[in-house]
Amino acid sequence: MTSDNTNPIIFVRGINKTYSGGFQALKNINLDIKRGEIFALLGPNGAGKTTLISIICGIVNATSGTITADGHDTVRDYRAARASIGLVPQELHTDAFESVWATVKFSRGLFGKAPNAAYLEKVLRDLSLWDKRNQKIKDLSGGMKRRVLIAKALAHEPTILFLDEPSAGVDVELRHDMWRMVRELRAQGTTIILTTHYIEEAEEMADRIGVIDKGELIVVEDKARLMRKLGKKQLTLVLRKPMTSLPAGLNAWPLTLSDNGHTLIYSFDSQKEESGIAELLRTLSEHGIDFKDLRSTESSLEDIFVSLVHKPTETQE
C-alpha cells in the first residue's frame, strides 16, 4: 500500500545547477518525495534527471538550494544522508575481479553497517544471484551485472532507493524481476525514485510522476490524476460504408477519418462530465452515417508525456 504519510522523506528546495562551462542544467527545482512511494522522474535526453539524482545523492554539488534526505542535510550531514540512500547507477564501473559476495559485503561496510550475512543472502536470493555469489563480476552476463548493481545498492539497507534508467538495455525477464522486487521493497517501506525513458515502466509502477524538461520540473502529479487530467479518450467507429470526407454538418465535431475512410475517430476530454457521445451518435444518424462497430480507448502515459515535452512552441534542435 502507498503510505499517505504527510511527512516527506526527501525535501528538495530551490535547487539550481550551473555546470562549470556555464550551462544551467537545473532551474529552481522544488520537490517533496513522500515516504514509501514510488516516484518516477521522466524527461527527454539531457533534461537534467541524472543531475538531479546525483545532487540528491551528494555526487554532484548544487550551485544553490538545499536538500534533506531522511532528515539529513545532504551537504552538511553528507554521510548520514548518503547512508539512507541506495543508488543503482546505469553502469557498473569497478570490482570486475571481485566475487559477487565480496562486492556486496564491501558495499555494506562502506556505510559503516555491521556485517549481516543473513540479510545479504536474502538480497542475493531475491535477485537470483545466490548461485553466482562466488563468481567474479567480470564473468557475469550483462543482466547479472545489473542485478549486482541492485544488490550493491541494497547492501546497507537504505530507506531510499534510486534507480537510474533501470530498464536500459535489460531484457524482459530482468525488467519484470526488477518490477517485482521494487514492489516488494516498497511494501517493506522503502521509498523508490526511478528515472526512465521507458514510459510504460512509469505507467506500470509509479504512484507519482514528475516531468522534467530543459532543467525545469514542469509537472509533479499523482499518476492516476495526471492521466485523468491530461488524458484524452477516443471513440472509434467502424463505418458500414467508407467515406471520403465528412459532411459539413459535422465540422463542429473533433472528428477524423482514418483507415481509408473506414473508421471515424472522435476525441474527447476524459475530464468532462459529458462525453458528447450520445449527441454525436444522434448527429451521425441524422446524417445517415451508419457504423458496424465501436470501441473506446484512452491515451497512455506516453501520449501525455509527449504532449507535455514536445510543445509546438519548441524551437530547439
Ligand SMILES: Nc1ncnc2c1ncn2[C@@H]1O[C@H](COP(=O)(O)OP(=O)(O)OP(=O)(O)O)[C@@H](O)[C@H]1O
Ligand atoms: N559535467 C557536466 N558538465 C557540463 N554539462 C553537463 C555535465 N553533466 C551533464 N551536463 C549537461 O546537463 C544537461 C542535463 O544532463 P543530465 O545527464 O542530467 O540529463 P538527463 O535528463 O539525465 O539525460 P539522459 O536521459 O540523456 O541521461 C545536459 O545538457 C548535459 O549535457
